[in-house]
Amino acid sequence: MFVPPSFNAPEHLNSTGCRIKYSEGKGRGVFASRKIQRNTVVEISPVLFCGVEEYENFGKSTVLDHYTFKWKDGRTALALGLGSLFNHSTSPNVSYTLDSHTDSIRYEAVRDIYPDEELCIFYGHKLQFDPLDVSVSAIDPEPEDGWGGLSAVGNDSERPLENADPNEIVDELSLPFTMLKPPPEEEDSTSIRTVLAWVVDVPEPRHITALIKWLKTSGLEDPNLGHLKRIRKQDNRTTLLLSVDPTPPQLPVELGLARPSQIPVPSSAAMTLTSLRLKSTFWPTFYAPKRKGEVEPWSRGKVAWAREAMQVVVTEALKAQSEGELPVSAFMPVSYDEGENEKIVVARDTRTSASHPLRHAVLNLIRRVADSNLVHSSSSEHGSNYLLTGKMVFLSHEPCIMCSMALLHSRVKQIFYLNPMNKTGGCGSVICLPFLQGVNHRFEIFVWKEPVSNLVINETLDV
Numbered sequence: 001m002f003v004p005p006s007f008n009a010p011e012h013l014n015s016t017g018c019r020i021k022y023s024e025g026k027g028r029g030v031f032a033s034r035k036i037q038r039n040t041v042v043e044i045s046p047v048l049f050c051g052v053e054e055y056e057n058f059g060k061s062t063v064l065d066h067y068t069f070k071w072k073d074g075r076t077a078l079a080l081g082l083g084s085l086f087n088h089s090t091s092p093n094v095s096y097t098l099d100s101h102t103d104s105i106r107y108e109a110v111r112d113i114y115p116d117e118e119l120c121i122f123y124g125h126k127l128q129f130d131p132l133d134v135s136v137s138a139i140d141p142e143p144e145d146g147w148g149g150l151s152a153v154g155n156d157s158e159r160p161l162e163n164a165d166p167n168e169i170v171d172e173l174s175l176p177f178t179m180l181k182p183p184p185e186e187e188d189s190t191s192i193r194t195v196l197a198w199v200v201d202v203p204e205p206r207h208i209t210a211l212i213k214w215l216k217t218s219g220l221e222d223p224n225l226g227h228l229k230r231i232r233k234q235d236n237r238t239t240l241l242l243s244v245d246p247t248p249p250q251l252p253v254e255l256g257l258a259r260p261s262q263i264p265v266p267s268s269a270a271m272t273l274t275s276l277r278l279k280s281t282f283w284p285t286f287y288a289p290k291r292k293g294e295v296e297p298w299s300r301g302k303v304a305w306a307r308e309a310m311q312v313v314v315t316e317a318l319k320a321q322s323e324g325e326l327p328v329s330a331f332m333p334v335s336y337d338e339g340e341n342e343k344i345v346v347a348r349d350t351r352t353s354a355s356h357p358l359r360h361a362v363l364n365l366i367r368r369v370a371d372s373n374l375v376h377s378s379s380s381e382h383g384s385n386y387l388l389t390g391k392m393v394f395l396s397h398e399p400c401i402m403c404s405m406a407l408l409h410s411r412v413k414q415i416f417y418l419n420p421m422n423k424t425g426g427c428g429s430v431i432c433l434p435f436l437q438g439v440n441h442r443f444e445i446f447v448w449k450e451p452v453s454n455l456v457i458n459e460t461l462d463v
């Protein structure tokens with residue numbers, strides 16, 4: 001991008017503390033003119049739309065392609081105001097949400113931002129330019145108190161080669177983490193793990209379709225029930241699986257159905273034929289003969305993404321420590337496949353500054369997700385605003401038993417942690433909460449094994 005040497009950005013009339021300035025090597029950028037508190041909406045940019053065909057024919061090959069956002073319906077959107085000037089960072093301090101109700105993009109600080117700091121968003125993993133990024137040490141001189149010395153996650157020699165294919169699958173042994181193996185599959189009726197689910201008898205077959213449609217919009221759809229068939233036909237009775245919520249679902253009254261009842265259903269798919277037979281005596285269950293504990297294939301690109309995520313964790317922990325907190329942090333990145341309107345959320349342990357013993361990083365992270373969902377959506381109507389369903393969370397330390405339980409409640413998909421907590425950890429060290437019998441959700445646990453300096457804290461502390 002060409003930037004004249006005497007580049008002077010105009011002052012901008014933004015009341016939330018943003019101004020335009022030249023950002024070395026990146027062109028113009030958005031900078032904080034004063035301290036901006038986390039969760040501040042720093043900008044709302046109205047957008048101009050371009051239709052799919054129109055953009056393909058006239059927009060794509062122009063400079064516009066460096067500025068536009070893909071809208072949910074496939075159109076291309078150009079953000080007005082400051083929206084087109086946020087530069088990219090892999091550890092962004094601003095997240096954005098596409099708002100179809102107002103045809104605008106809302107930008108929000110994900111952490112406190114300090115005067116003169118650049119405000120950056122995350123563009124995604126497929127960039128059209130060579131990104132410059134602010135390195136950890138450029139923002140945070142490492143504290144010289146004996147434990148630090150960390151400047152980057154990972155061993156350079158193990159990083160993907162410049163021109164290596166990002167889709168190439170990485171051998172399991174070369175991954176920067178190892179997966180904790182869950183206990184062996186249940187093979188007798190006493191060891192089947194179950195959860196209580198709400199079900200209802202549906203005598204009229206035509207009501208099934210209506211109910212399934214209703215379930216989709218009711219907020220009760222739960223991806224954690226994906227291992228169970230929706231309908232059970234037994235002795236001329238058709239029964240529909242509804243939810244595992246603690247409260248009974250309120251069914252559409254016009255269908256005149258009986259009240260839902262609660263029964264135990266298997267908490268996971270069957271991995272052997274014996275297990276399938278046993279589990280299906282509770283409720284029809286899918287057969288998924290994947291070996292338990294098998295790591296799904298990881299591409300080079302995704303491994304690089306995970307390393308970046310761990311880098312954010314380390315950055316935040318270092319920063320927390322330099323500001324008098326414990327060096328403990330949690331990070332929920334945008335997933336590698338970049339779903340729509342995904343949020344980036346980062347949190348640290350604040351029990352020192354808040355003088356509150358429960359302000360652990362994981363709890364702060366979940367609370368932050370919930371607060372943000374409360375503001376931006378109606379999902380809270382069903383009490384689901386705290387959910388991290390399908391998400392991956394990166395942590396500086398193994399979570400304590402309380403935080404492991406919170407993660408379990410949140411329905412997180414996978415966690416990655418750097419430092420095991422041998423005396424207090426709830427995800428493998430003292431106990432492994434998601435592997436316990438009777439819990440209503442399981443998540444996968446990965447322990448980071450690549451050499452990274454320890455973020456040392458008292459090992460008897462819960463984190």
Ligand SMILES: C[S@@+](CC[C@H](N)C(=O)[O-])C[C@H]1O[C@@H](n2cnc3c(N)ncnc32)[C@H](O)[C@@H]1O
Pocket residue numbers: 001025026027028029066067084085086087088089129130131132133
């Ligand atoms: C949406 S524009 C951002 C505003 C832009 N800097 C300007 O002056 O108009 C995106 C372009 O900014 C530049 N850019 C954004 N983030 C960057 C980064 N981290 N490193 C280098 N260039 C960056 C790239 O040229 C990119 O195509």
